Amino acid sequence: MDDLYRAIADPTRRAILDELVERDGQSLYELCGRLTMKHGIGSSRQAISQHLEVLESAGLVEVRREGRYKFHWFNGQPLRAIAERWPTDRNGA
Amino acid sequence: MDDLYRAIADPTRRAILDELVERDGQSLYELCGRLTMKHGIGSSRQAISQHLEVLESAGLVEVRREGRYKFHWFNGQPLRAIAERWPTDRNGA
DNA sequence: AATATAGGCAAGCCACAGCTTGCATGTCAA
């Protein structure tokens, strides 16, 4: 549960989530390319891989290995915990 | 906008938000006491004060100075940005 | 006026997150 908040605390990881929402099931290399082109992220492949591990341990990304590729899918269900924890209207609970 | 995710990344700050939701308008000293008693947080007053600054810059806490006291109120409105950014159901967008 | 209370400011310390680098592994094509 603590991993969830840490996962979305990093801007690169948030961009990864954005990318996966826009196009689900990308491989690591595909993700690196799109993050560089469309999001201006110049991190190395290893950096992105480490980010994906964090996202996976938070349950926000699901992974499936297929041959020499590793595909990633977005899962927004853990984010519900945030919306359910605190009220979002101005009048409080 | 970046401050929001950083603000809720820390467990002490999340506890502060929990406390303010439960009892709004607490002063700094009151908050320190309750955090120690009910949440098992042994941080110093300065540490809590610094956390409150982060929460305030994220718009999650509003402050009003009154005499020698400083009162704090919870505001969950910025959290909506999270719910609106990514889908929370399993089928994606 | 003197003391106590509630809080502010600033410098310093330390663990860790994010990133890189180098090399190793496994998979597919020719």
Added chain:
DNA sequence: TTGACATGCAAGCTGTGGCTTGCCTATATT
């Protein structure tokens, strides 16, 4: 089978986030 491709593993560096410490300011109490 050889080489290119996609990824994994592990050690090291560095900035910074969270915390403490020490001292200062301001408001309230007696």
